[in-house]
Amino acid sequence: MKCIGLIALLTVACVQADVQDDFKYLTSIFAGVYDNLNQYESDIRRGLPPQDRHLHLITSVAAEDVPVLQGGTSFYLEQYLNGNQSDLIRQRIYSFGIDTENRINLKLYSLVDQAKFAHAPSNSPLFKKLTMKDIVYASGCDVYWTRVSDDFFRSNMFNTCVVPIGGAEVLIIDKSTLSSTYLTADETWIFIKNGSVLKVYPSPYNMTKQSSYELPAIHTHPSQVDSTQLSGFDEIFNSLVQGQLVRYYLKTSDCAVSGGQGAGALPQLGGFIDTFEYFNDPAFGPTPYFGFSAFIPERNATGGLVILLKEGLVYKTGDVKLRLTTLSVDYQTVINKQNLVCKIGSKTSNGSAMFFSGGRTxxxxxxxxxxxxxxxxxxxxxxxxxxxxxxxxxxxxxxxxxxxxxxxxxxxxxxxxxxxxxxxxxxxxxxxxxxxxxxxxxxxxxxxxxxxxxxxxxxxxxxxxxxxxxxxxxxxxxxxxxxx
Structure with a gap:
C-alpha cells in the first residue's frame, strides 16, 4: 500500500484513499470498444472445429449519467457478434461504487425495454430519465474489482449469482480482468442441480481495446520541438489512426532503387501522409500494410509541365516501398517510373525511411x-x-x-x-x-x-x-x- 511506514492510526484513512485512487483509475479506462479478433482468427488458423472456436465478440462500453443509480459511476455495455451491431447478445448498465467494506463494487442492471437503448450514444439523455421500473437489478451478482498492479484489475464474485437458464438454476462465476488496453471476460456457468459445468462457448474471451479509440500518448511542451520520430510500424500506424499528423523522410541513397532513368541520382524525398488506407486481410496480401499517395505538378528539363505520382506502401515487416511515376499532364503517357525499397528507422537504429509525428494535442x-x-x-x-x-x-x-x-x-x-x-x-x-x-x-x-x-x-x-x-x-x- 502507499501508506507503508505510517503509524497504524492513519492506516485506515490511507487505505481508503488508495481505493478511491483505484476507483478513479478503473472508471477512467473502462469505456471503449473491445474486440477479440486476434483470438478468433487464431482459432481458425489452428484448425479448431467450429464448436471449439471463440466467437468474434465485440464489447462496447460508453459512459452514461444515470441519476436513479445515486452515487454510482455508470456505463452502458453492449456485446454483439461478428461485427454486426444488429446481433446484440447483451445489454447492461454497469454501475461502479465503493461499498461499506471499502471495496470497488460493480452492480449489474438489465433494461426492461432493451430495443429502446440499442446503440445509444455516450451521455444519452435516455439514461437520465430512467426509473427503477425501467431496470432490473441482478441480485446476488455483484462483482468486486481489485487493483493488482498499476494498470491491471481482477474481478471476483461470491457464489450467490444464481439465474434461471433453460428451466434450470445456473450459478455464474465471473473472473474478468481489465487494463487500459484490454478486457478479458471469463464466465463459468455451473448447474446447481448436479454441479456440472455448462459449456456454451469457450472461455475466456481476450479482447483488445481498439487502438483507434485511444488518444495518442504524445504530449507537447513549449520547450520541445514540434515533431517526434516514430519507431516501427505499430507506432506509425497508431499515430495515424489516432488523428496525429505524420510526415516521412526517405534517405533514397540508402534505399534499393530499380527501374527508370537516373536511378543513382535520386534526391532525398519527404512528404506528409494526408490520407491513408490500412489493410489487414489475406485478400490484400499476407502482410498488414498501409498505403499513401500524392500527385505533384513539376517542370521537366525543357520547362514542360509533368505530374509526379508518389505511391507508398508501409509494411508491418518494416519495409517501405515507394513508386515514383512521372506522367504527362493528361495521365496518358508514362515518362519515367522508379521503385524504391527502404527500411523503417528509429532514433536508435539506422534506416532509410524515417517517420515523424506532429506532436500535437x-x-x-x-x-x-x-x-x-x-x-x-x-x-x-x-x-x-x-x-x-x-x-x-x-x-x-x-x-x-x-x-x-x-x-x-x-x-x-x-x-x-x-x-x-x-x-x-x-x-x-x-x-x-x-x-x-x-x-x-x-x-x-x-x-x-x-x-x-x-x-x-x-x-x-x-x-x-x-x-x-x-x-x-x-x-x-x-x-x-x-x-x-
Whole structure:
C-alpha cells in the first residue's frame, strides 16, 4: 500500500484513499470498444472445429449519467457478434461504487425495454430519465474489482449469482480482468442441480481495446520541438489512426532503387501522409500494410509541365516501398517510373525511411455540435474510418483530413470529399480515387467511394459504405479528431 511506514492510526484513512485512487483509475479506462479478433482468427488458423472456436465478440462500453443509480459511476455495455451491431447478445448498465467494506463494487442492471437503448450514444439523455421500473437489478451478482498492479484489475464474485437458464438454476462465476488496453471476460456457468459445468462457448474471451479509440500518448511542451520520430510500424500506424499528423523522410541513397532513368541520382524525398488506407486481410496480401499517395505538378528539363505520382506502401515487416511515376499532364503517357525499397528507422537504429509525428494535442470530437463548431472555428479536423465496424465488414482502416466541406442549412449534416490520382489496381492506366463523406447529427456517416478512369471518366467501381460515428454511438467505426 502507499501508506507503508505510517503509524497504524492513519492506516485506515490511507487505505481508503488508495481505493478511491483505484476507483478513479478503473472508471477512467473502462469505456471503449473491445474486440477479440486476434483470438478468433487464431482459432481458425489452428484448425479448431467450429464448436471449439471463440466467437468474434465485440464489447462496447460508453459512459452514461444515470441519476436513479445515486452515487454510482455508470456505463452502458453492449456485446454483439461478428461485427454486426444488429446481433446484440447483451445489454447492461454497469454501475461502479465503493461499498461499506471499502471495496470497488460493480452492480449489474438489465433494461426492461432493451430495443429502446440499442446503440445509444455516450451521455444519452435516455439514461437520465430512467426509473427503477425501467431496470432490473441482478441480485446476488455483484462483482468486486481489485487493483493488482498499476494498470491491471481482477474481478471476483461470491457464489450467490444464481439465474434461471433453460428451466434450470445456473450459478455464474465471473473472473474478468481489465487494463487500459484490454478486457478479458471469463464466465463459468455451473448447474446447481448436479454441479456440472455448462459449456456454451469457450472461455475466456481476450479482447483488445481498439487502438483507434485511444488518444495518442504524445504530449507537447513549449520547450520541445514540434515533431517526434516514430519507431516501427505499430507506432506509425497508431499515430495515424489516432488523428496525429505524420510526415516521412526517405534517405533514397540508402534505399534499393530499380527501374527508370537516373536511378543513382535520386534526391532525398519527404512528404506528409494526408490520407491513408490500412489493410489487414489475406485478400490484400499476407502482410498488414498501409498505403499513401500524392500527385505533384513539376517542370521537366525543357520547362514542360509533368505530374509526379508518389505511391507508398508501409509494411508491418518494416519495409517501405515507394513508386515514383512521372506522367504527362493528361495521365496518358508514362515518362519515367522508379521503385524504391527502404527500411523503417528509429532514433536508435539506422534506416532509410524515417517517420515523424506532429506532436500535437488530439481531441476526439464526441458530439456532432463539437464537430461542427471545430469546423466553423477553422480547426484542423481529421477523420478515421474502421471499415470492419461498417456495413462492409472488411479488415481495413482509412483516414484523412476534412478540408473543403459543407454544412447543411439546418446544421444536421456535414459533407466533405477527398480526391487523388492513383494507379488503377483493377486494370490498366490511372484513376481518380474519390471519397465523398456525409456525417449526420443522428450519428450516421455515409461514404460514397469510387474510382473513375482519368481518360474516359468511366467508373471502375462505386460503393456506398454505411457507418456510425464513434463517441455519438459506442462501437461506431468513424472517429473525428480535432488537431490542436
Amino acid at each position: 488530439i481531441k476526439q470530437l464526441t458530439t456532432f455540435s463539437s464537430f461542427v463548431s471545430a469546423l466553423q472555428s477553422g480547426a484542423h479536423v481529421r477523420f478515421v474510418v474502421n471499415y470492419g465496424l461498417c456495413n462492409l465488414g472488411v479488415k481495413a482502416i482509412g483516414g484523412g483530413r476534412i478540408e473543403d466541406f459543407e454544412v447543411s442549412a439546418d446544421g444536421s449534416m456535414v459533407k466533405s470529399s477527398q480526391f487523388k490520382i492513383i494507379t488503377n489496381y483493377q486494370g490498366e492506366g490511372y484513376v481518380e480515387d474519390i471519397v465523398i463523406g456525409s456525417f449526420y447529427s443522428n450519428s450516421s456517416a455515409i461514404f460514397i467511394a469510387s474510382d473513375v478512369m482519368v481518360d474516359t471518366n468511366d467508373d471502375v467501381y462505386v460503393e456506398e459504405i454505411d457507418c456510425e460515428i464513434n463517441g455519438l454511438r459506442p462501437g461506431g467505426g468513424v472517429y473525428l479528431f480535432h488537431v490542436v
